[in-house]
Amino acid sequence: MEQVLIFQLGEETFGLEVALIQEVVESPLLHYIPRAPNHVLGAINFHGNILPVLDLASYLGFPSGGRDHRVVVLPPEVCSLALAVASIRRIIPMDAEALLPFPREQQEQLYIRAVLNYQGTMINLLDTTRLLASLETV
């Protein structure tokens, strides 16, 4: 069964499929990127690759609360990018039956592709395709 890593953005619980994650890394050193937009926190050296760290909360318009000391690195074939989020929780199994459709008009703004009902908690599944596409226009 597919698994989902859950984390917080503001008050919301978000989830990202484990298949879309390369690694969760401990507090990497952030390096300055000249002219980077505000929601890019800096670059990390991930095994010699240069990855920008996107502050997902600020990018998606959530109030910036605390940030987890770890960052989520996406697999290189998806994008050379790491995501900074508020507290990373744990990995849960994803039951396709428990997926709730998400209103299309809200998908546009929130980069959520579906909502997973996990033991009563509503988990927003991040729509990485739309997220990455939106980065092009930044």
Place this chain on the structure above:
Amino acid sequence: MDMSKYKGMFLSESKEHLRSMSTLLINLEKNPSDREGIDSLFREAHSVKGMAASMGYDRTTELAHHLEDYMDGFRKSGAVPSAAVDRLLGGIDLLEGLLADIEADRVERPIAAFLAAGKEQGTEEFDAELELISDPPPVGESFPAGDAVETSPLSVDPSSLRLVVELTPEAMAPSARFLLLLREAGRLGTLVMSVPSEAQLRKGGEIRRMELTLDSELDPDRVVELLSGVSDVARVFRPASSVAPPKRVRREAQPQTVRVRTDLLDHFINLTGELITQRYMLQTASRQERWSDVQGGLDHLARLISALHHNVLQVRMMPLESITGHLPRLVRDLSRKTGKEVVLRVEGEEVELDRAILEGLADPLVHMVRNAVDHGIEEQGEVVVRAWRERDMVLLEVADNGRGIDALVIRQKAVAKGLISPAQARSLRDREALQLVCIPGFSTATEITETSGRGVGMDVVKSAVENLGGGLEILSEPGKGTRMRLKLPLSVAIIQILLVECSGRTIGIPITKVERTLDLPREGIQTSGRKAVIQLGEEMVPLLSLHKILGLPKNPSEGSISVVITEGRGRRVGLVVDRFCGQREAFVKTLAFPLDSLAGVSGATVIGDGSIIFIIDPQYLLEERTVAPLSRVPGDSR
């Protein structure tokens, strides 16, 4: 068989031959009875023919054959008449077209019209030759079209010449090379047999040695000499006795390859050996805690690595010659068309640059040479293309001794076109004003013929050069000619960068963009209007804060100020930084999505402690800033 894997080699070699043919022809035009020139010309055409034939490109073969025969007449008469030069150049153009067709996998374009035009050509002295070429090519003799040479050892005449040909170890596509050699041998006599046979050769493989038997009227030593001259042939000799069995033919896929000189490979081996030795030495010294030896060993290691780096770069290096070959022809055609007498001189063709840079430079170079002839030189003059090394850079200059560019006219035009205000025009120094020709749309061809402007394509030249990490400078005075000078890095991947610090952040600036660095006392800063400036020789150079440009908080600072002198829009500018942190060699990584969209940030490098340093392009940053201010009147007026 599948010859497609040899196509790349065929194309690049044929293009080389065509380039040298046109250079030879242009020299022959000036010196029509240059025996050596005529012979070389013939050999080049012959090579093209042979290669095209073995690849099965019929029209290319036919045309090359036609040209070869045509030239053979000049070998006899000892001179190339000027009308023939035109025809031959036309033929080369057509051959280039055919190669383009082959490259694009199209059917080769028709050549009948060209061949027919040859017949109609009136000049008497050619008629004799033309009769020759109007005959169909003698198949099987000098022009074996297919499996003409497939023989058994039984028919070998003891008086025949037996030869062994060995290729150099680095020869690419050896079987194709041997096929070409068979063609060559076929010209020198009748090929009796070859081991491996032509059919075996057509299967391809790593063959390094071929034996052939030839009936030839030529002196055997002459045959050996002629065959030895074919490229990639290591040696040709006459075997003492028995025929060695051919080596096993292996068939293997051929990945993309680069030709590397053997001495370079030897250097690699030697350096690797030394590095290994050095590693053991360091390990021992550190185990025994002999720290001074460790220090010395590290210094030696650094030297070895920079030698290795140098050698690695060499693999990608090619001489400038590879892109200047077209220029004599270009200048000749332009002089013809414009009725001007233009002499072209090329200096420093041996200067080497990374092949990627050379590729990017080919078009800008043509633009600049064309501009020099079209707009620089009036009736007669000289265009000089000159290249030289300066530290870690290559400078490439296209200079003419023509009328020069009048900075005043440029100013007026820029104002008339609304690109700058009259006040700005006055404030621009001449060298800044000259850079205005690089603004897109500054000039159009019809307008510039009469004025001294020459902006055609200069915007393209400038951006191409900047994309390669270089810069463009224009030097000119009315009546004294013009020099377009390109400053280029040697390599695209490894460059020298200056590290600077701004609000605690370290940033890299390519050395090619840095004119000089200064540590100035605060009192050295003057103000002009509301702008801070410093005096640099005769010139007042505006200061801009890199903090501001990058949107960083400004650190309160005291003491001296650190300034990087660089250039934006032809104008010297001083960038103020907090401090300099040295210069280093950096392996530049190009940035991946989404960082690749950061304008003005050209790449990044990882330094020894694992930190990432981003590299900025100050020119880009400054120009982005000055686009807007240019439309309003700046505070200062000089």
